[in-house]
Amino acid sequence: MKNSQQIMKILVVDDEKDIRDGCERILIRMECEVKKASRGEEALETMETWRPSIVFLDLKMPGIDGMEVLRRIHEKDQDILVIVITGYATVETAIEAMKKGAYDFVPKPFEPAQLRIVAGRAIEKLRLRQEALELELKRQRTLADLGKEQSRTRTIIEALPNGVVVTNTEGQVVLMNPAFIRHLGLPPDTQPGNFMKDYVSDEGVVNLAMEISQGKFTEPDQAPAVEFALSEDKYLMARGRPVLSEDGECLGAVVVMHDVTAMKMLDRLKSEFVAKVSHELRSPLATIREQLALVIQGVVDEASEQDQYLLSRAKDKTQSLIDLIGDLLDVSRIECGSVAQQPVPLQVEELLASIVDFMKAKAGAKKQSLDIILPPAPLPKMRMDPMALESVVGNLVANAINYTPDGGAITVEVGGDEKTIKVTVADTGFGIEEKHLASIFDKFYRVKNDKTRFITGTGLGLSIVKGILDSMGATISVDSEVGKGSRFTVLLPLEESCD
Numbered sequence: 001m002k003n004s005q006q007i008m009k010i011l012v013v014d015d016e017k018d019i020r021d022g023c024e025r026i027l028i029r030m031e032c033e034v035k036k037a038s039r040g041e042e043a044l045e046t047m048e049t050w051r052p053s054i055v056f057l058d059l060k061m062p063g064i065d066g067m068e069v070l071r072r073i074h075e076k077d078q079d080i081l082v083i084v085i086t087g088y089a090t091v092e093t094a095i096e097a098m099k100k101g102a103y104d105f106v107p108k109p110f111e112p113a114q115l116r117i118v119a120g121r122a123i124e125k126l127r128l129r130q131e132a133l134e135l136e137l138k139r140q141r142t143l144a145d146l147g148k149e150q151s152r153t154r155t156i157i158e159a160l161p162n163g164v165v166v167t168n169t170e171g172q173v174v175l176m177n178p179a180f181i182r183h184l185g186l187p188p189d190t191q192p193g194n195f196m197k198d199y200v201s202d203e204g205v206v207n208l209a210m211e212i213s214q215g216k217f218t219e220p221d222q223a224p225a226v227e228f229a230l231s232e233d234k235y236l237m238a239r240g241r242p243v244l245s246e247d248g249e250c251l252g253a254v255v256v257m258h259d260v261t262a263m264k265m266l267d268r269l270k271s272e273f274v275a276k277v278s279h280e281l282r283s284p285l286a287t288i289r290e291q292l293a294l295v296i297q298g299v300v301d302e303a304s305e306q307d308q309y310l311l312s313r314a315k316d317k318t319q320s321l322i323d324l325i326g327d328l329l330d331v332s333r334i335e336c337g338s339v340a341q342q343p344v345p346l347q348v349e350e351l352l353a354s355i356v357d358f359m360k361a362k363a364g365a366k367k368q369s370l371d372i373i374l375p376p377a378p379l380p381k382m383r384m385d386p387m388a389l390e391s392v393v394g395n396l397v398a399n400a401i402n403y404t405p406d407g408g409a410i411t412v413e414v415g416g417d418e419k420t421i422k423v424t425v426a427d428t429g430f431g432i433e434e435k436h437l438a439s440i441f442d443k444f445y446r447v448k449n450d451k452t453r454f455i456t457g458t459g460l461g462l463s464i465v466k467g468i469l470d471s472m473g474a475t476i477s478v479d480s481e482v483g484k485g486s487r488f489t490v491l492l493p494l495e496e497s498c499d
């Protein structure tokens with residue numbers, strides 16, 4: 001019989017030659033490798049260079065006593081199985097030997113079958129022991145590999161230049177890396193375990209982590225990025241994703257933060273540059289427009305139709321340039337935070353009614369109706385900069401007029417409660433495809449299709465609107481259906497109520 005790996009080595013120690021040879025024959029047939037010794041001393045000597053797994057040991061031999069040989073074998077190696085061979089008269093000795101650690105015994109004289117059974121039992125025991133050992137080794141190797149893998153992943157996360165923070169479903173931080181601690185300027189020995197708000201003061205980031213942790217965003221890139229300022233000269237950008245189990249269950253959130261200060265500074269420089277250049281361009285352009293207007297007036301009768309057309313095109317183009325510059329200046333002002341800075345108590349619906357009145361001529365030119373629906377009772381007064389509100393509603397109504405075909409209808413509705421004033425601007429125009437909705441508030445974003453191709457614009461209007469509203473803590477949303485129309489909804493918070 002073979003064990004899974006190696007041939008079983010057996011040492012037979014008996015002073016009777018017949019027994020030694022008989023054992024050898026039987027055991028060789030069981031595919032074991034056998035050595036023999038006639039005395040205890042010889043057996044121990046053999047074992048100096050050759051390790052048997054099993055020893056058949058006669059207890060009654062001349063020379064060293066069998067019991068002593070048993071003791072010395074186990075002194076050398078506890079794992080060797082010793083089977084004592086003993087005469088009937090010495091069964092007690094055999095029992096004694098087993099108490100001292102012998103594995104089994106075979107009484108003399110024995111039949112070959114008896115020896116085979118005893119040897120088979122010992123071999124099986126060794127085989128099982130070997131298997132258990134291999135399993136244990138394998139388990140330890142797997143554990144070691146896993147440990148190595150985990151520590152490797154950990155090392156990588158620790159070495160990342162970006163801050164990484166992981167929260168569980170309750171929003172508690174379970175992991176953070178040194179870059180997170182560094183970026184947020186936390187003490188170097190900061191440990192995970194608390195809620196996100198205990199490490200990050202920005203509400204937007206805390207809410208982002210909480211919402212992702214609670215499973216609000218199931219798609220990987222659904223959650224918005226949040227940019228936040230740590231101080232006057234340090235800005236971070238946080239992006240988060242849900243941590244999902246194999247069956248898609250949300251286990252928490254992983255939020256990565258990186259330093260966007262350099263980009264922010266560059267952006268600020270760019271805005272300052274744009275503001276400066278725009279400012280410098282505005283007055284000469286206004287002069288050119290005035291002069292063109294004078295020329296057109298003066299040559300109205302004499303100039304050929306072609307010349308008049310060219311002059312009025314030049315005047316229109318100058319006007320678009322002035323509009324563009326106006327928009328750029330607005331954007332720059334929003335970016336450097338200088339909007340909505342002259343708040344006064346305002347009866348919102350009154351101002352809106354006058355804006356709508358003012359824009360009726362523009363709508364009339366396209367045979368569109370432009371109406372305002374006012375609340376049944378006056379709204380609470382609100383502290384805000386009238387110029388800011390004018391810019392917001394003016395831009396929304398101008399867009400509604402521009403992106404609605406002739407004869408369409410535009411409706412401005414004002415309502416609200418003690419907490420919010422709600423202004424909607426709805427039109428029956430071209431509508432906006434779903435895929436563009438998230439981008440139309442970005443700077444310079446314009447939807448290009450057959451309907452909008454001939455409508456001029458800068459793509460800055462809605463970004464100005466959004467910038468102004470953000471600076472006031474107000475929100476804007478849009479619903480739209482292609483071919484049916486669009487509805488922009490502005491919610492102005494009334495905390496600043498001045499009633």
Ligand code: ADP
Nearest residue numbers: 399400403440446447457458459460461462486
């Ligand atoms: P501009 O009007 O100068 O292009 P905006 O930032 O005001 O820039 O608007 C961005 C884009 O959003 C527009 O180009 C237009 O495609 C789309 N849009 C805005 N308002 C409406 C509207 N009421 N109906 C349809 N499309 C609109």
